[in-house]
Amino acid sequence: MTGTETRRPAHVVAVDLGGTTIKAARYDADGIAEETLRVPTPSSKGPDAVVAAVVQAARALVRPPVRAVGLCAPGLIDTVGGVVRFASNLGLRDTPLAEAVAEAVRLPVTLEHDVRAACLAERQFGLGAGVSDLLVVVLGTGLAAGIVSDGRLLRGATCIAGEFGHIPVHADGELCTCGQRGCVEAYAAAGALVRRYRRTGSTADTAADITARLDSDPAADRVWAEATDALGRALVTSTVLLDHQRIVLAGGMAAAGPRLTDPVRRSLQRGLAWRTAPAVEISPLGADAGLLGAALHALTATGAAPAQG
Numbered sequence: 001m002t003g004t005e006t007r008r009p010a011h012v013v014a015v016d017l018g019g020t021t022i023k024a025a026r027y028d029a030d031g032i033a034e035e036t037l038r039v040p041t042p043s044s045k046g047p048d049a050v051v052a053a054v055v056q057a058a059r060a061l062v063r064p065p066v067r068a069v070g071l072c073a074p075g076l077i078d079t080v081g082g083v084v085r086f087a088s089n090l091g092l093r094d095t096p097l098a099e100a101v102a103e104a105v106r107l108p109v110t111l112e113h114d115v116r117a118a119c120l121a122e123r124q125f126g127l128g129a130g131v132s133d134l135l136v137v138v139l140g141t142g143l144a145a146g147i148v149s150d151g152r153l154l155r156g157a158t159c160i161a162g163e164f165g166h167i168p169v170h171a172d173g174e175l176c177t178c179g180q181r182g183c184v185e186a187y188a189a190a191g192a193l194v195r196r197y198r199r200t201g202s203t204a205d206t207a208a209d210i211t212a213r214l215d216s217d218p219a220a221d222r223v224w225a226e227a228t229d230a231l232g233r234a235l236v237t238s239t240v241l242l243d244h245q246r247i248v249l250a251g252g253m254a255a256a257g258p259r260l261t262d263p264v265r266r267s268l269q270r271g272l273a274w275r276t277a278p279a280v281e282i283s284p285l286g287a288d289a290g291l292l293g294a295a296l297h298a299l300t301a302t303g304a305a306p307a308q309g
Contacts, residue, residue: 008032008125009070009295013061015101016114016290017041017054017073019089019141024057025291026066033291035061047091054097055104062105069101069109070298072117072290074144076160082111089141108302110294114138115162116153117293118285119146122248123153124296126285133245135238136283137164139231139253139260143185149242165189169233187230190253196223211256228260232267239268239278250283257282 008031016023022041025033037057042049058069075087082098084090102109112120119136122128128136134148143165147154154161165185166178173182174192186192190207197204200219204210213220235247247268254260261280269277283289 009292009299011065011067012070012295012298013058013066013068013105014070014072014291014295014298015054015057016117016288016294017050017071017090017097018114019043019074022053022057023288023291024061025288025295026061026063027295033288037061041090043090047093047095050090050092051095051097051100055101058101058109059104062107066107068298068302069105069107070117070294070296071097071101071109071111072114072294072297073097073111074114074142077111077113079110079112079155079159082109084111108298110298110301112294112297113144113146113159113162114290114294115144116146116155117291117297118250118283118289119148119153119293120296121285121289121293122146122250122283123148125292126283126289127246127248127281131246133243134248135235135242135244135246136248136250137231137235138251139188139190139249140251141191142189145238147242164234164238167234167237169230169237184230184234188227188234188253193223193227193253196226207253208255211259214259224259225263228263229267232264233271235264235268235280236271239272244278247278247280248283249280250285250289252287254282 009027010029010031013026022039024037026035028034076085084092084095084097086093098109098111115138122136128134132151136146145162145164166183168182169184170182174186176183176186193207197210202219210220265280
């Protein structure tokens with residue numbers, strides 16, 4: 001990595017398109033978010049409304065001396081073409097999102113997968129700094145990962161590398177929304193955790209509700225143990241294939257801290273009897289890692305290098 005690449009992003013706008021919220025930020029000459037924006041994602045109004053909301057968020061923050069706009073979104077992302085190939089929770093299919101924003105702001109615009117963007121930020125400014133073989137797993141409504149191998153961010157032959165949530169961990173296990181059975185996402189994603197807990201006859205609205213009941217509710221203890229074990233099993237597969245130096249857990253469920261990392265480390269080590277498991281840590285970057293990574297991607301991909309000084 002060059003000295004330029006390690007600087008914070010400057011004079012760039014980033015927009016993170018999420019399933020429930022669109023987040024945006026404009027970074028000043030020092031790489032500090034000088035203005036931010038949060039608006040609900042209008043998914044219920046259809047794909048055109050979603051695209052219009054992203055365009056509006058970018059336009060609201062773009063002003064001189066902004067030189068580029070970086071977008072990130074979930075789903076199947078064509079990074080080269082700037083197209084959201086498929087994002088089921090957003091109703092987007094073959095949507096040229098980068099082009100729509102570029103037409104509105106008249107600046108270079110890039111698009112990256114939201115988790116790969118978070119991985120870029122983690123490598124630059126988080127626990128991945130200086131780590132050449134890194135896995136960043138974002139634990140939210142679904143599960144996905146950003147992978148750095150030998151210093152390079154992996155995108156895969158069709159730009160969908162990192163579908164960590166669909167690593168099978170139990171033969172003929174829970175039915176996943178992808179159509180497979182036994183995926184780690186069917187056990188360890190926030191939505192799956194709530195669904196499995198409700199099956200016990202208990203009620204909860206969020207994964208945080210369940211973690212708050214650990215050690216006092218046997219049903220919460222059981223579904224949490226099954227979730228963390230499934231996550232550890234998936235990390236075994238990933239580690240055996242890619243030999244991670246460090247594993248970083250991020251996203252909403254990472255707020256559980258040691259309640260998450262301790263059992264996951266144990267599950268991972270059990271599956272690696274012949275070697276020591278890589279370090280498993282919680283990301284320090286918080287919920288805006290995707291924004292920061294989208295900004296970094298925009299600057300490096302467009303050649304609009306961060307300002308010196």
